[in-house]
């Protein structure tokens with residue numbers, strides 16, 4: 424990346440970050456929440472390691488990737504950058520069983536545990552390494568056919584068994600809302616929160632993490648209780664127009 428470009432891109436990242444943090448604070452204030460309750464995950468899947476370094480310098484402290492191979496590529500490149508601390512990544516995308524080992528030990532949180540089968544496979548591999556991996560249960564709250572994740576009644580039925588698995592620690596739930604439909608997004612996020620409340624009763628766990636809200640709908644997600652917004656385009660894309 425040339426120096427001139429990186430200087431203007433870094434200025435863009437910092438300006439955009441200030442704008443979106445203030446929007447998060449406004450959304451939180453509207454419902455009497457504190458902005459401190461909401462963490463930003465910068466989803467770096469469409470950019471390279473250079474942009475991740477600049478985003479780190481702009482103040483982002485937690486990143487998300489949706490493909491194990493790209494996660495490995497970025498982590499390897501970032502490890503070569505002198506003076507840079509280890510950058511924490513979360514896994515947010517579909518995880519195939521044969522890619523679990525590529526992710527274990529390399530991420531802070533797996534957001535996308537979408538079936539009992541996957542939960543068991545992750546747990547088994549984590550136990551074999553003597554580690555416990557923090558996970559979220561991905562739920563298809565909206566019921567859209569294109570979305571992955573547990574059906575809500577299935578996750579309620581499975582929860583008791585899932586939380587007994589020794590290699591995973593269930594920290595909360597994650598969902599994606601239908602695109603371009605603010606009312607549907609709100610219903611999806613409030614549905615996620617209500618489901619979390621039911622899961623708390625079933626499991627006796629705090630399940631504090633509500634991972635929801637992306638570039639187009641994060642303000643709604645914050646109003647509905649999100650604690651972790653996953654932002655890609657709005658963070659990195661200079662062509663993304665704020666509404």
Ligand SMILES: *Cc1c(COP(=O)(O)O)cnc(C)c1O
Nearest residue numbers: 466489515637638653654655656
């Ligand atoms: C890409 C992606 C995001 C970020 O989406 P934007 O609309 O670019 O903010 C969030 N969550 C998941 C699971 C993604 O794959």
